[in-house]
Amino acid sequence: MPALHLIVANRNYSSWSLRPWLLLRKLGVAFEETTVLLQTEDFKQQVVQFSPAGKVPVLLDGELAIWDSLAIMEHLAEAYPQAWPEDKAARAMARSVSAEMHSGFMELRGRMPMNCRAEGRVIQHDEALDKDIERIQAIWTECRLRYGQSGPWLFGHFTIADAMFAPVAFRFNTYGIECQGLAGEYLQRMLQDEDMQAWLHAAQQEQTVIMSYETGLTAQ
Ligand SMILES: N[C@@H](CCC(=O)N[C@@H](CS)C(=O)NCC(=O)O)C(=O)O
Numbered sequence: 001m002p003a004l005h006l007i008v009a010n011r012n013y014s015s016w017s018l019r020p021w022l023l024l025r026k027l028g029v030a031f032e033e034t035t036v037l038l039q040t041e042d043f044k045q046q047v048v049q050f051s052p053a054g055k056v057p058v059l060l061d062g063e064l065a066i067w068d069s070l071a072i073m074e075h076l077a078e079a080y081p082q083a084w085p086e087d088k089a090a091r092a093m094a095r096s097v098s099a100e101m102h103s104g105f106m107e108l109r110g111r112m113p114m115n116c117r118a119e120g121r122v123i124q125h126d127e128a129l130d131k132d133i134e135r136i137q138a139i140w141t142e143c144r145l146r147y148g149q150s151g152p153w154l155f156g157h158f159t160i161a162d163a164m165f166a167p168v169a170f171r172f173n174t175y176g177i178e179c180q181g182l183a184g185e186y187l188q189r190m191l192q193d194e195d196m197q198a199w200l201h202a203a204q205q206e207q208t209v210i211m212s213y214e215t216g217l218t219a220q
Contacts (some may be wrong), residue, residue, distance in 0.1 A: 004031035005060040006072075007050060008124040009038045011203035013213045015059045015114035015167035018199060020076070022166050026158040027080045036074045039210055070102045073160045077112055085155040094154070094161040097139050101164040108132040108171065113213040116170040117204045121216030123175050133177055140183040148182075152189045163167040166190060170200070175216060 006024065008017035024031050036046045036056060044054050051067035058065055059072040066075045077083035085091045101166045107128045114119070123129075143154035143161065150156030154165070171192035172179065179187045191195060 002030040002031060002032050003062055005034065006031050007034045007036060007047065007056050007058040007060070009036055009043075009056045010206055010208055010210070011035075011199055012117050012206050012208075013038060013114055013210055014056065015109075015170075016055070016069045017114060018114075018167050018170075019163040020057050020059060021199065022195055023083060023158075023160060023163040025075050025198075026163075027076065027083065029076075030031040037208060065069070065190055065206070070098065070160075070164075077160065082157065083160050085147065085157075085159055087147075088172045092156050093143065093147065094159055095156075097143065097165045098161050101168075105136070105168075108136070108168070111215065112171045112175050113215055114167045114170050115174050115213050115215070116200050117206075118174045118214070121175050122218070123216045133172075136165070137179050137183040140165070140179070140186045141181060142180040145188060152184070152186075162190070166196065170197070 004024070008009060008014060008021055011017075021033070023121075036043050038153045047056055047058065048054050050060060050065040053067050055067065057069055057072060060065045060066075060077065061077065066072050073083060085094050111123055111129055140154065151158075153159065153162045155161060169187055171177070171189055173191055178184070
């Protein structure tokens, strides 16, 4: 019986859930999963048993409950240090871009909600949104250029930084954001990844539609 148990929400919409789920898959760690559906009556009831924040994801590790995607991944990194780059300078950069993703990019998050099974959605662009998009492309390019020599991910092997940006790849796909050069290659690598495809496949099987996440259905 796996010692780890991850509580997540709808695959299609829960960007925060995707992050630790993907990291666990990449670490090759066995874990149990429970899905609680967003905006249902028993969501809060189920989740507050483990998380005072009342949000997912939550990781149960024996007696411990850890909530918040970055805290969960930091907890995993204690047992699996490869979750961060080994090199100190690379690790500092990985921590910085992960924290930047965790606490920022509000325009992108608000206006391009994760909706991974949807494609061809049209959103209106403005300076604030394009600034977020350009900053993400710059991060991907710089990490790949400086630290990506030993593998296909931002710091060579898959790290927490990749997990942090994985939902952005689905968002870029849904809303038709194209990336060039190293950022474009990274985007395609992420979208074609077998674990990302497994997550997407599960999202495609879900029946629930939450209209507040269904942005860009028609040209605005
Ligand atoms: N900063 C938190 C955000 C978690 C979060 O907002 N989760 C959403 C699901 S994607 C949630 O649980 N929403 C339910 C609610 O707010 O009632 C993290 O990194 O885990």
